[in-house]
Amino acid sequence: MTQTLDQIASCITGYDPNALPVAQAQEFIARLVPRVQAIEQVAIRQALGRVLARDVVSGIDVPSHDNSAMDGYALRGMDLADDGPTLLPVAGTGYAGQQFDGNVPLAHCVRIMTGAVMPDGLDTVVPQEFTTLLPDGRVNIPAGIVRTGDNRRLRGEDLARGEAALRAGRILRPADLGLLASLGQAEVPVFRRLRVAFFSTGDELRSIGETLDEGCVYDSNRYTLWGMLQRLGVDVLDMGVVRDDPAALREAFSQAAASADAVITSGGVSVGEADHTKRIMAELGEVLFWKIAMRPGRPMAIGRIGAAGGSDAILFGLPGNPVAVMVTFYAFVRDALLAMSGATPEPLPMLRAACATGLRKKPGRTEYQRGIVSRAADGGWQVAITGSQGSGILRSMSQANGLVVLHHGQGHVDAGDLVDVIPFDALV
Ligand code: AMP
Numbered sequence: 001m002t003q004t005l006d007q008i009a010s011c012i013t014g015y016d017p018n019a020l021p022v023a024q025a026q027e028f029i030a031r032l033v034p035r036v037q038a039i040e041q042v043a044i045r046q047a048l049g050r051v052l053a054r055d056v057v058s059g060i061d062v063p064s065h066d067n068s069a070m071d072g073y074a075l076r077g078m079d080l081a082d083d084g085p086t087l088l089p090v091a092g093t094g095y096a097g098q099q100f101d102g103n104v105p106l107a108h109c110v111r112i113m114t115g116a117v118m119p120d121g122l123d124t125v126v127p128q129e130f131t132t133l134l135p136d137g138r139v140n141i142p143a144g145i146v147r148t149g150d151n152r153r154l155r156g157e158d159l160a161r162g163e164a165a166l167r168a169g170r171i172l173r174p175a176d177l178g179l180l181a182s183l184g185q186a187e188v189p190v191f192r193r194l195r196v197a198f199f200s201t202g203d204e205l206r207s208i209g210e211t212l213d214e215g216c217v218y219d220s221n222r223y224t225l226w227g228m229l230q231r232l233g234v235d236v237l238d239m240g241v242v243r244d245d246p247a248a249l250r251e252a253f254s255q256a257a258a259s260a261d262a263v264i265t266s267g268g269v270s271v272g273e274a275d276h277t278k279r280i281m282a283e284l285g286e287v288l289f290w291k292i293a294m295r296p297g298r299p300m301a302i303g304r305i306g307a308a309g310g311s312d313a314i315l316f317g318l319p320g321n322p323v324a325v326m327v328t329f330y331a332f333v334r335d336a337l338l339a340m341s342g343a344t345p346e347p348l349p350m351l352r353a354a355c356a357t358g359l360r361k362k363p364g365r366t367e368y369q370r371g372i373v374s375r376a377a378d379g380g381w382q383v384a385i386t387g388s389q390g391s392g393i394l395r396s397m398s399q400a401n402g403l404v405v406l407h408h409g410q411g412h413v414d415a416g417d418l419v420d421v422i423p424f425d426a427l428v
């Protein structure tokens, strides 16, 4: 059953829309967003980056037989001498992809290739490079080279029949495609792709190709948003720049809500906004205007908006400043869209890096600074902050290779202190 925004807010301890800690905002959003339900069956190569919709259970043992992990000689561990070299005559050869027929007499070995099925009764493989073939045809295995069971892969050790190979909610990666192929599975059920519409608001914005009039800037947010959304594997609908005009905004929001699961806007949600964006958002849906205890990215609108008679879309009204858009996207929108896509979001990997300079920071808000992470002389990580941290300075984001996260309760940082950094390469 769908909860109202007030009901969700009542579940959040210490909910204060005018000074909302990042963690509380994240919890709120996690409770708000619905998950796609529709499932489609796709060929495994089409499944890369998609979200698995059901557990995949192995119908076979992988591998299906005990087999050799090495090129060498297969033998019985009990034939190994305790106190000197072992000398064994060779009873035949086992090739990969062929069943070895015949029984191996006691105190004999079999020349065996990597991946070949272990002949009956043999349990150990000695790698070829440790052995010498004597002129009389016997193999000399020096003492102490192998123990019983070495270099043998067991039937089902990769996956046992009936075992869950992959869990629903997983974003499929290259290794998973290989794993599915190893089960002989041609197709997998995945959730349908999420559809995300986005547009920029602000009368000062011009699109590429237009003349830059006095006092105007080119709209960059649609491009950073497009890039971040592409990396998440959602379907995107770029709706351009929308003028600060009630009818145009109403039309844009309704059309976006009708065609997408989520709508992302940038601009027009700050306190001092003279424009119509906030009013139209509130008019078309159930929307909250937050001031988040973070920097950059303080103002944000969140809620549901609907097209008349249509289903609701989740609204993320991000601030307009280019760096704030990216930071709020990573802090809130990324995980929300992954959850809506049916994925189980994993926490972002963070590095601990020594900060090159001291940083001023007040407890009571989360700060995200742009940093350049590199290897220090001692082999550990170090991070230097990129020049000006103004939330309009997109170049600082482009120069950086990670975001330094100064947590809510954290105070000033001294030069050399360890800080948390999210490397951009971790951000899908
Ligand atoms: P706002 O949140 O609408 O008050 O915008 C804050 C600042 O971000 C203003 O300087 C805007 O000009 C700028 N801004 C808003 N949207 C965009 C955009 N799409 N591209 C570049 N700058 C923007």
Ligand code: MG
Residues within 6 Å of the ligand: 201, 202, 203, 267, 268, 275, 320
């Ligand atoms: Mg504006």
